[in-house]
Amino acid sequence: MNSQPTIDILLVDDHAIVREGYRSLIGKQTDLQVIAEAGNGADAYRLYKECQPDVVVTDLTMPDLSGLELIGRIKQRDSKARILVFSMHQNPSFARQACRAGALGYVSKSSAPDILLQAIRDVYVGRHILSADIAQALALEKLGTETLALNSLTVREFEILRLLVEANTPDTIAKTLNISPKTVGNCHYLIKSKLGVSSDIELTRLAIKLNVVSLLDLADPA
Structure with a gap:
């Protein structure tokens, strides 16, 4: 019998079709499940308070309350919240600001699906994680x-x-x-x-x- 705990996820992205794709991908994993999803930061914050997910997977660019502001509000409410950013932004400055706000991980949307899935598991256990392209961008960034x-x-x-x-x-x-x-x-x-x-x-x-x-x-x- 598999005694591995199921990781409850709050999925936040302002595109319904994109959320559907992520939900389908995550739903195929025996140890992961999406228990709530939101299309904007305000709904995401409300759902976080209601559902208390194990991991929040959020985009950064959303209408009204952005991902950075959402991260800050969640961390202010719950310092132990585990948040993973999954964003189209490959600029290392976005990753740096997301981590400063309180995110444990940052994965670009150009990453392979298995990278996202493993990142969710890593963030769940408290590990800091960056997708390879973001890590490389940070390492190669010319500090002008x-x-x-x-x-x-x-x-x-x-x-x-x-x-x-x-x-x-x-x-x-x-x-x-x-x-x-x-x-x-x-x-x-x-x-x-x-x-x-x-x-x-x-x-x-x-x-x-x-x-x-x-x-x-x-x-x-x-």
């Missing part, structure tokens, strides 16, 4: 002045930067992150200061150069 400046941003500042260059208003950002518009304004100033830019146009150009956002994201936010 601009990259070092980007890495100096806090998780909150990094998230505000992403939202700013996607043309969100300060009021919208404040509402999304549950902070005051004044805090957004202060962080906006600090971000430009840390990154050595004097205007929002320069800030956007730098964000694109460092792959925080892409031109495609800016052209079609949906």
Whole structure:
């Protein structure tokens, strides 16, 4: 008899078809099961409180509450929460910020299915895990002045930067992150200061150069 415990998973991704594919993959494993799924961060946080999953598998880019903000809120509520990021972003800065927020693992969506499955098991037992492409990107990253400046941003500042260059208003950002518009304004100033830019146009150009956002994201936010 197999006495291996079943790992209960909360699956978070804003694309229903993508979730269906992951759920099907995970459902074929005898030791893994999806007990809840969400299409946005707000629903995911509510479901986390209700279901208490063993592992949260979440994307980063979602409407309203982002994956980074979700990780932070879950960890604030439960410091022992085990969270794995499964994202299209291969920029090592995203992986670094996700880990700073409290994620134990980061796997890119270009990884083979078995990498994701093993990562879930690793995170469940408390291991830190990065997919090979992310680990390599971190290892080979050239720490130029601009990259070092980007890495100096806090998780909150990094998230505000992403939202700013996607043309969100300060009021919208404040509402999304549950902070005051004044805090957004202060962080906006600090971000430009840390990154050595004097205007929002320069800030956007730098964000694109460092792959925080892409031109495609800016052209079609949906």
